[in-house]
Amino acid sequence: MKIIAIDPGYERLGVAVMESGRPETVVYSTCFQTAKKLSHPARLAAVQKEILRIIKTYSPAALATEALFFSKNQKTALAVAEVRGVILALAESQGLHIYEYFPAQIKIAVTGYGASDKKQVAQLVEKLVRLPKKPKYDDEYDAIAIGLTFFAHEQRFSTASQ
Amino acid sequence: MKIIAIDPGYERLGVAVMESGRPETVVYSTCFQTAKKLSHPARLAAVQKEILRIIKTYSPAALATEALFFSKNQKTALAVAEVRGVILALAESQGLHIYEYFPAQIKIAVTGYGASDKKQVAQLVEKLVRLPKKPKYDDEYDAIAIGLTFFAHEQRFSTASQ
Numbered sequence: 001m002k003i004i005a006i007d008p009g010y011e012r013l014g015v016a017v018m019e020s021g022r023p024e025t026v027v028y029s030t031c032f033q034t035a036k037k038l039s040h041p042a043r044l045a046a047v048q049k050e051i052l053r054i055i056k057t058y059s060p061a062a063l064a065t066e067a068l069f070f071s072k073n074q075k076t077a078l079a080v081a082e083v084r085g086v087i088l089a090l091a092e093s094q095g096l097h098i099y100e101y102f103p104a105q106i107k108i109a110v111t112g113y114g115a116s117d118k119k120q121v122a123q124l125v126e127k128l129v130r131l132p133k134k135p136k137y138d139d140e141y142d143a144i145a146i147g148l149t150f151f152a153h154e155q156r157f158s159t160a161s162q
Numbered sequence: 163m164k165i166i167a168i169d170p171g172y173e174r175l176g177v178a179v180m181e182s183g184r185p186e187t188v189v190y191s192t193c194f195q196t197a198k199k200l201s202h203p204a205r206l207a208a209v210q211k212e213i214l215r216i217i218k219t220y221s222p223a224a225l226a227t228e229a230l231f232f233s234k235n236q237k238t239a240l241a242v243a244e245v246r247g248v249i250l251a252l253a254e255s256q257g258l259h260i261y262e263y264f265p266a267q268i269k270i271a272v273t274g275y276g277a278s279d280k281k282q283v284a285q286l287v288e289k290l291v292r293l294p295k296k297p298k299y300d301d302e303y304d305a306i307a308i309g310l311t312f313f314a315h316e317q318r319f320s321t322a323s324q
Contacts, residue, residue: 044247045254068240078230081240082247085206089248092207 001154002027004060004096005147006051006087007139010079011036013047014139017058018129018147020154025130026144027058031137048086055094063091064150067100101149106142109149121145163316164189166222166258167309168213168249169301172241173198175209176301179220180291180309182316187292188306189220193299210248217256225253226312229262263311268304271311283307 007014016029032050034043065087071077091098104114110124122141126134128148135141169176178191194212196205227249233239253260266276272286284303288296290310297303 039254039260041250041254041260044251048251048255068237070236070240074232074236074239075230077236078232078239078243081243082250085244085247086251088203088244089206089210092201092203093210098201098203 001062002058002060003062003064003147003150004051004054004058004091005064005143005150006066007142007146008066008080008084008087009139010043010076010083012137012139013050013083014137014141014143015051015054016140016143016147017054017060018144018151020151021130023129024148024151026132026147028054028132029135029140029144031135031139044082044086047083048090051087051090052094055091055096060096062097062099062150063087064099064101064146066106066146067102069103099150099153101146106145106149109152110145118142163224164220164222165224165226165309165312166213166216166220166253167226167305167312168228169304169308170228170242170246170249171301172205172238172245174299174301175212175245176299176303176305177213177216178302178305178309179216179222180306180313182313183292185291186310186313188294188309190216190294191297191302191306193297193301206244206248209245210252213249213252214256217253217258222258224259224261224312225249226261226263226308228268228308229264231265261312261315263308268307268311271314272307280304 001020003018005016013032015032017027019025019027034046107116108114111120118138125141125144163182165180167178175194177194179189181187181189196208269278270276273282280300287303287306
């Protein structure tokens with residue numbers, strides 16, 4: 001089973017395409033950035049176009065992403081929500097199943113601890129999956145961690161139903 | 163010149179297609195609602211599909227909409243931001259020019275007063291535009307008010323440049 005995992009962000013977006021297995025494999029990962037000189041709608045449209053390209057290239061069955069997040073910086077939270085809206089509508093219209101996880105769920109799935117930091121997440125990500133190349137950006141690690149959360153939940157549910 | 167004006171909302175979306183003239187004419191208006199039983203991504207995809215249908219039907223040159231808004235209810239603000247993201251990316255990818263206005267700008271353009279209430283806006287909307295039918299919902303009036311703001315600014319700018 002192949003999935004696309006996305007860590008939504010406004011300036012940078014972490015994306016990972018992952019395949020089930022023991023361990024799971026990262027088929028493709030990237031940190032997609034939009035040019036600052038672009039207008040706000042043009043940046044949103046660029047995200048839409050790039051995610052559609054990746055979906056068309058890898059045909060994932062599901063999208064795993066981070067759930068709505070609250071922030072003290074409401075401007076940032078709203079900009080990320082706009083990106084999330086674009087991604088969710090696109091994945092839905094492309095027929096993907098959609099799974100959303102809260103930050104603490106992701107950290108627990110990867111490190112066993114809900115308040116782990118970015119470095120701990122990155123270290124465990126490297127141990128837990130087969131990586132074709134070492135990710136360059138935090139955002140890529142975050143996307144892979146979201147994908148791992150999907151597979152961890154998936155496994156637990158399929159074991160529970162046996 | 164034809165435009166589409168949208169009052170973004172999560173449960174209900176006000177939409178108006180308007181044409182320039184003296185006075186401006188409302189070519190089409192609606193209050194688009196998404197079914198509560200749908201999943202969150204399915205509701206976003208339904209908004210995307212309906213706005214695309216209206217754009218394809220009327221071929222507006224521009225989108226006028228309400229700018230990012232802040233709210234004490236952050237959950238509502240984030241849900242509306244997701245809808246806004248869908249609309250902005252769609253309008254951009256369809257080649258529309260995009261104009262955003264803050265609530266006070268819209269009220270000033272329609273009533274001359276930045277703190278006017280919904281009833282005052284609705285009353286003046288009825289006087290200012292040619293309406294094919296009386297709008298049923300507040301959201302439709304709000305969308306028409308956003309469209310009027312576009313035309314008011316447009317007129318001022320074109321007069322200033324003469």
